[in-house]
Amino acid sequence: MANRDDILNVLKGFTDSASGSDLVASGMVRALNVDGGEVRFVLEIDPARAQAMQPMKVEIEDKLNALDGVDSVSIVMTAHAASKPPPDLKGSRPAEPQGPQKIPGIDRILAVASGKGGVGKSTVSANLAAALAAEGRRVGLLDADVYGPSQPRMLGVSGRPSSPDGKTILPMRNHGVTMMSIGLMTREEEAVVWRGPMLMGALQQMLNQVQWGALDVLIVDLPPGTGDVQMTLAQKAELTGALVVSTPQDIALLDARKGINMFEKLGTPIVGMVENMTTHICSKCGNEEHIFGHGGVAAEAEKLGVPLLAEIPLALDIRVAADGGAPIVVSKPDSSQAQSFRTLARRLIEDGNA
Numbered sequence: 001m002a003n004r005d006d007i008l009n010v011l012k013g014f015t016d017s018a019s020g021s022d023l024v025a026s027g028m029v030r031a032l033n034v035d036g037g038e039v040r041f042v043l044e045i046d047p048a049r050a051q052a053m054q055p056m057k058v059e060i061e062d063k064l065n066a067l068d069g070v071d072s073v074s075i076v077m078t079a080h081a082a083s084k085p086p087p088d089l090k091g092s093r094p095a096e097p098q099g100p101q102k103i104p105g106i107d108r109i110l111a112v113a114s115g116k117g118g119v120g121k122s123t124v125s126a127n128l129a130a131a132l133a134a135e136g137r138r139v140g141l142l143d144a145d146v147y148g149p150s151q152p153r154m155l156g157v158s159g160r161p162s163s164p165d166g167k168t169i170l171p172m173r174n175h176g177v178t179m180m181s182i183g184l185m186t187r188e189e190e191a192v193v194w195r196g197p198m199l200m201g202a203l204q205q206m207l208n209q210v211q212w213g214a215l216d217v218l219i220v221d222l223p224p225g226t227g228d229v230q231m232t233l234a235q236k237a238e239l240t241g242a243l244v245v246s247t248p249q250d251i252a253l254l255d256a257r258k259g260i261n262m263f264e265k266l267g268t269p270i271v272g273m274v275e276n277m278t279t280h281i282c283s284k285c286g287n288e289e290h291i292f293g294h295g296g297v298a299a300e301a302e303k304l305g306v307p308l309l310a311e312i313p314l315a316l317d318i319r320v321a322a323d324g325g326a327p328i329v330v331s332k333p334d335s336s337q338a339q340s341f342r343t344l345a346r347r348l349i350e351d352g353n354a
Contacts, residue, residue, distance in 0.1 A: 001069035004034050007041075010063050014056060018046065037071030039064055045077050053077060100238040103207055106140070108217045108240040110271070110353060111233060113263070115255025117148075117224040120276040121245045123322050124312065124341075125221035126154040128243075130329040131338075131345035132217060132354055133176030140171070140178040140218040142206055144229050146192055146199055149183030151221060156325025160184060161210075169210045175330045180210045196228040203232050217354040224255075226262040234266035240353050241271035243309070248275055248296035256297075260304065271353045272309035273301045274344065280314040307351075310344035313337060 011029055012022045019026040023043070032041040045053055057075055064073045103109065112128070114121040122145065129141040143151035152158065157172045161184055164170065171180040182202060186192060194202070212218065217240075223229055233239065242263045246256035260270055275297035280289045291314060301308040312318075315337050321328040329338045348354035 001037075002034070002039075002064075002067040004032065006067055007032065007034060007039055007064065010067070011060065013063075014060060018049070037069055038074070039070055039072070040074040041076075043075055043077045050077060100234070100236060102238045103212070103218070105212055106215045106218045108354060109220060109237055110217055110240050110348070111220045111222055111230075111242040111268070112245060113222045113230065113242050113259050114224050114245045114252075115226075115257065115259040116252055119224075119245055119247045119252050120312070121224065122150045122154065122221050123318060123327075124243075124245050124274055124276060125219055126151060126322065127318075127327040127329045127338075127341040128344060128348075129177045129179075129219045130155075130175050130327045131341040132219075132349070134329060134333070134342065135345050135349060137216040137345075137349065137354060138214060139176065140180075140212050140215045142210075142218060142220045143179070143181030143183060144203055144206070144220050144233065145223040146182050146194065146202060146229065147223060149181045149186075149192075151179060151181045152183045153325060154322045154327060155179055157181075157184065167209065169205075171210050171212065175326065178212060178215065180206050180212075182206070199228050200232040203229055204236060207233075207237055226258055230259075230262060231266065234263065234268045239268050241269040243271055243274060243348075245274045245276055246297050246300075247277045248290070248293040250293070250296065252292075253296050253300055256300065270304065270306045271348070271351065272307040273297050273304075274310045274312060275308065276312045277314035278311040283316070307347075309347050310340055312340050312344075 008024055012024050014023050016023055016026045016028060023029050028044050030042040030044050057077065061073045061075060064070055112121055112125045125141065129139050132139045141151060143149045155174050155177060157174050157179055159172065161172060161180065162170050171178050172184060173179065182192060220233060244256055244260055246252045263270060277292050278294065280291050282289065298308045317332060317335065318328045318337050321331045324331065328335060329341050332338055345354065
């Protein structure tokens with residue numbers, strides 16, 4: 001069977017009199033397609049030479065038809081008229097929407113952010129989503145922490161999302177939460193090695209191509225820091241606001257301030273702060289310890305004029321529940337730790353943010 005290279009070798013045997021090069025080198029051969037025994041391509045020529053090129057076209061057809069396995073040859077000679085300007089490709093594209101856009105079917109979008117990693121932002125996101133679902137809200141959770149996606153493990157979700165039409169993606173669901181994460185597209189131990197444009201493209205796909213359905217609130221678990229993902233979310237989606245998570249530790253608060261400053265520059269409201277790992281109760285003696293300090297987030301929230309929405313304890317049960325795929329709100333709903341998240345959820349609902 002003749003292949004693409006066989007076709008090109010035949011075409012290289014013909015010379016363009018105007019350029020002195022063969023047809024392939026001169027760039028006259030366009031859109032070459034070899035489909036089984038059918039050969040199709042375009043010869044782009046000067047319109048004034050169309051009549052003179054006819055004998056060469058016939059000769060090319062004869063030589064190609066003589067190749068083994070070639071059943072038919074279709075050659076189209078075409079050119080842009082010399083008097084017409086080239087097409088305006090930019091003008092043919094629809095104008096891209098400017099500014100943040102509302103995601104169809106989603107009433108509110110709440111970003112959960114932190115200035116640095118390790119403060120429990122993803123744990124707060126998972127438990128908050130489950131707590132809002134327990135309060136009767138229709139909740140979605142978008143794991144936008146592309147480099148460290150942890151929501152599939154925390155919500156006990158596995159498997160790969162399907163796409164019935166190759167365009168839209170069906171999200172996963174567990175514990176009353178509709179969830180999507182880049183972690184569902186990769187192996188758990190596989191690193192995501194992407195540059196900024198790929199991150200931004202993935203985030204926009206997960207926002208706009210996932211069939212979220214009708215949601216009261218979409219929780220977006222952001223990566224730590226002030227990078228591409230945060231900027232893209234704030235610039236492309238109409239956010240209700242951002243919830244900033246921090247430990248009371250001074251170093252964590254330094255980075256939390258940077259995150260808050262970023263949202264202020266992007267015009268995203270801060271709906272409140274959450275102090276995580278606020279206190280630890282010794283399981284043996286019952287002594288209360290403030291391992292990371294105490295009151296730092298409350299003082300920062302007062303300084304910024306935003307509410308301190310919750311103080312979440314440092315508790316082994318919260319960590320064990322997250323690792324086991326059932327947030328503490330689901331696995332131990334009557335525990336004091338679970339009630340901390342339920343109180344946070346009720347506060348957000350009362351304030352109209354969820």
